[in-house]
Amino acid sequence: MLTSIKNNHLKYESQKLGMMYFRVAIILFGAQLLMGLIAAIQFMYPAFLYGVFDFSVARMVHINALVVWMLYAMIGSVYLMLPDETGIETVGIGLGKLAFWVLTAAVTVVVLVFIFIQIGPGKESSIWLINEGREYLEAPRWADIGIVVVVLIFYYNVFFTYMKGQRTGIMTVMVANLMALAGLYLAGMFFTDNISMDQYWWWWVIHLWVEATWEVFVGTLAAYALIKIIDAKREIVEMWLWIEVLMLFGSGILGLGHHYFWIGTPEYWWEIGALFSALEPVPLVAMFVHVLYDWGKEQGANGEKPVIKNGPAMAWLVTNAFGNFLGAGIWGFFHTLPQVNIYTHGTQFTAAHGHLAFFGAYATILIGMMYYGIQRAYGIERLKATFKSKMAITLIVFGMLGMTVALTIAGYEQVLVERAELGAGWDAYFVAQALPWMKQAMAWRTVMGVVMVVGFVYLIWDLVTIGPKEAKENNQ
């Protein structure tokens, strides 16, 4: 995939552009893992890179690379599916390519500034030029504005292609949802002295992305992928999609309240947040059932031999269905009631959930889409998993599960000792951090991180080689 795909089987420029987005995405994913590893090592050996490349820097790059690679892979997926769904070439494709290069240049500059300049003096200019200092949204203001412009171009392309071409239910959901997704970014683009107000709007971006608009995005992608990979019936898939939208938005929008328990906001958010966020796992169960049901149904149909047109993509898709339910649904529900959250809020437990949810709900399906893109780019009828595909998914999933278990144990320990027993505070924090159970958990988290990195090496190796290899075998 990284090598230029010269003998391209992609009919549409839009799809070639999609592949360009995938390439940057996978590189940023690698950078993300590397930074996570540095931060994890610093938990064990705090002197590691102290004063040179501090934990805050490694972590900032870790989570920003995460958000950015996912947005890249999402845009890539849309450019890939757009011509298929609408039946026409994407309008404004030249502009789309320009936007890609502008965005990539901006991302490069932001990362270099994060790595080499890191922080600034306490002035407006730092917020504009260096670092906004708000978790996940650290990108300085100039970059925010650049992102908005690029996203406007992207949205223009999607919207007018949709208007001009054939309008499927899948694309209708996509177009409406992308508008909300892009619009929400604006909620994170202002400065206030009031930290409660700051956190209130910050969560609009973070929560209403990952628990509403990104989830609907995943539902849309899964609908498209099921049609393409296992020939699922469009009418059934689209009906499910609307049901998913209903349940996801119905629970996720007001589920936002689970972040408003302790930031200075009024008590009524306890009830609102608890009720609606407790319902959030329901659509995730439904999405899981949907994928398995369609799979079983299409496989059993007419007693024909089962046809999975893309083995690795399907494997990642099923991992997505289960991972979303597990990471977001189960691990999210664990700490979503205020009675629990008053103790777990802001502990390693949160980190356990954050990892499994982002991975299970998003990383998985986006990797699946990359495999699907490769299949199309090489014009392969049936893409079968290679040994490397299997090693990649096994090691990455195993590493992530192991890391989640380690962080969950660390979280329990922190919650019970630091929070319940000692009542938070500086000394309580460090007493809990110094316990052998915490140290063990942190060591296991690092080990599992290494397992994931090995899996990632297999993944990138597979992505680069699977296309040419399978294309050759298919043509023999």
Place this chain on the structure above:
Amino acid sequence: MAKSHSVWTSIRFWRQSAAWVTGFAVVLLILLTFDTMRQIKMGSKRVPAPTVINHHIDYKYSKKRGHEVPVIGKKELFFGKEWSPKEAAALLHKGKLTEQAKNCMDCHTLLGNGAYYAPDLTKAWLDPKWKDMQAMIGAKTREEAMAKFLQHPEMYPTHERRMPNLKITAEEAQALVAFLKHMSSIDTNGFPRGFSKTVSDFKAGGTYAH
């Protein structure tokens, strides 16, 4: 599904239901947002005005509410003076800017949000730890101890994991302490619960038998 007569398999039905449910959720969220904005604006009961830095702040259990709440007490000097509303607001502004520019939240949590590499700062101003730190740093007041620590955290390690030197100036440090003091006055519905309640016993050997 055109052939189907059941509403449960009608795409139209589900599409319309999705639109109605989403619309309802959005409208309710917007209404609640208006109310919340009113209740958390700077100078409200929940988020006091910047001049709160001129007051003693405590965090006490309220029987009625079932958790601790901030108690704003008598006036006290902050860095040796009383700050006018304008000065206090400017100081807080600088403090918040510095908090962001130095990226505090990628090690600490504020109001419980951020990173988990260092202690939560929601009630840092009230932390009993500053009594020890004041002695260690040789500062006359709590605010002075905090400001000195922030400028040279590498000089006052309390743990193997040390805060790095973030090139915080004296002015920025003062502003940051104001920001932290202000944050400790925010009504967080009792988070963190039982703040620092038994740390001293634990450090004395983890026994209550004395």
